[in-house]
Amino acid sequence: MTICEILPNIYYVGVNDRLTRFFEGIWFIPNGISYNAYLIIDEKVTLVEGGAKAGFERELYNNISMVTSPEKIDYIVVNHSEPDHSGTLPFLLRIASNAKIVSSTMAKNILMNLYNIPADRFVTVKDGDIIELGEHKLRFFNTPGVHWPDTIMTYEERNKILFSGDAFGSYGTLDGGLFDDEVDIKFYLEEAKRYYSNIVGAYAYAVLNALKKLSGLEIRIIAPSHGPIWRREPSKIVSLYEKLSKYEAEDKVLIIYGSMYGFTRELAEYIAKKLVEEGVRVELHNAVNEHPSYALSKAWDSKIIIFGVPTYENIAFPPIYYIAYLLTIKKLKNRYYAIFGSSGWAGGGYKQIQKMLDQLGWEMVEPVIEIRGAVKKRDLEKVNELVKNIKRKLI
Numbered sequence: 001m002t003i004c005e006i007l008p009n010i011y012y013v014g015v016n017d018r019l020t021r022f023f024e025g026i027w028f029i030p031n032g033i034s035y036n037a038y039l040i041i042d043e044k045v046t047l048v049e050g051g052a053k054a055g056f057e058r059e060l061y062n063n064i065s066m067v068t069s070p071e072k073i074d075y076i077v078v079n080h081s082e083p084d085h086s087g088t089l090p091f092l093l094r095i096a097s098n099a100k101i102v103s104s105t106m107a108k109n110i111l112m113n114l115y116n117i118p119a120d121r122f123v124t125v126k127d128g129d130i131i132e133l134g135e136h137k138l139r140f141f142n143t144p145g146v147h148w149p150d151t152i153m154t155y156e157e158r159n160k161i162l163f164s165g166d167a168f169g170s171y172g173t174l175d176g177g178l179f180d181d182e183v184d185i186k187f188y189l190e191e192a193k194r195y196y197s198n199i200v201g202a203y204a205y206a207v208l209n210a211l212k213k214l215s216g217l218e219i220r221i222i223a224p225s226h227g228p229i230w231r232r233e234p235s236k237i238v239s240l241y242e243k244l245s246k247y248e249a250e251d252k253v254l255i256i257y258g259s260m261y262g263f264t265r266e267l268a269e270y271i272a273k274k275l276v277e278e279g280v281r282v283e284l285h286n287a288v289n290e291h292p293s294y295a296l297s298k299a300w301d302s303k304i305i306i307f308g309v310p311t312y313e314n315i316a317f318p319p320i321y322y323i324a325y326l327l328t329i330k331k332l333k334n335r336y337y338a339i340f341g342s343s344g345w346a347g348g349g350y351k352q353i354q355k356m357l358d359q360l361g362w363e364m365v366e367p368v369i370e371i372r373g374a375v376k377k378r379d380l381e382k383v384n385e386l387v388k389n390i391k392r393k394l395i
């Protein structure tokens with residue numbers, strides 16, 4: 001249970017999910033996630049963010065009860081309709097029988113489909129609309145695509161709080177500390193990057209549009225729907241989002257490899273060694289040992305990504321194929337890539353990776369290095385050539 005009066009009459013009433021292992025059924029969250037929700041006590045009692053994922057009804061109810069009777073809720077603001085926030089809505093609507101959901105028209109349609117909620121339980125808002133709660137006023141911004149197309153953000157004018165929904169969010173439960181000045185910020189920034197690359201990254205253009213729209217707004221606090229509340233340095237998370245959405249990378253090389261019997265790994269290590277000797281920053285990542293969500297996060301801040309891919313039954317080694325596929329659906333742009341791998345006989349599996357990355361618009365750094373079995377002396381000449389070409393791209 002985590003309740004906190006974050007400002008007079010504005011309370012954090014969210015919950016921590018320490019049970020789910022894969023967010024959205026895909027993304028590994030060994031440190032869990034928080035579903036943040038905020039309660040504003042005024043003439044109109046308002047819950048911002050729909051609530052939490054289904055299953056957290058009791059805890060959410062109890063948290064709200066510590067502040068006021070949940071039956072008294074007048075408005076439930078749904079910044080976007082994804083069930084990690086809206087799953088408790090059917091329960092809340094039964095308890096707060098007069099409450100209206102405040103959302104975009106698109107979110108209304110999605111929520112009606114998801115939960116059979118009648119149309120008269122909604123108040124829809126457009127860009128710039130204001131709802132008066134009493135002493136507090138909420139202004140709404142259309143920010144489609146951050147994360148779902150129905151997304152709005154909610155701005156509380158009196159205290160200048162931006163309830164930003166998924167934007168500026170992070171994986172990781174809130175273990176007592178709620179604010180950026182109370183938690184290990186390095187951990188949450190790293191997890192915010194992984195969250196961005198997994199969840200929001202495909203909509204980078206939408207993030208940039210939202211940042212532009214909000215740029216004239218005085219924001220003292222960013223209260224997202226996941227992870228810490230940013231009150232000491234909201235600019236920190238905004239800068240991170242800006243950098244990630246512009247596909248800005250560091251001058252470093254990420255080597256992602258998979259290896260069945262060690263031959264591709266040995267080549268990966270050789271390439272890494274040569275790059276380091278040439279003064280290049282390198283990160284070596286075994287695709288099989290870590291969940292692909294980490295590879296996406298690492299790729300997001302690497303200028304060059306080298307794929308080490310054995311041929312497996314005439315195709316690319318599936319764990320590497322999966323990572324390349326995820327990078328294409330997350331639409332990571334402006335990267336260079338190189339490929340190496342090994343095969344026992346026919347080879348050529350790497351071509352599947354090459355095709356995907358070419359379609360993504362990445363530029364290949366040559367040569368492709370494909371070895372038969374163990375690394376031979378003649379292969380090393382190609383490695384030297386690749387390292388030389390990679391260095392040129394980093395200058």
Ligand code: FEO
Pocket residue numbers: 080082084085147148166225226
């Ligand atoms: Fe946190 Fe897009 O849901």
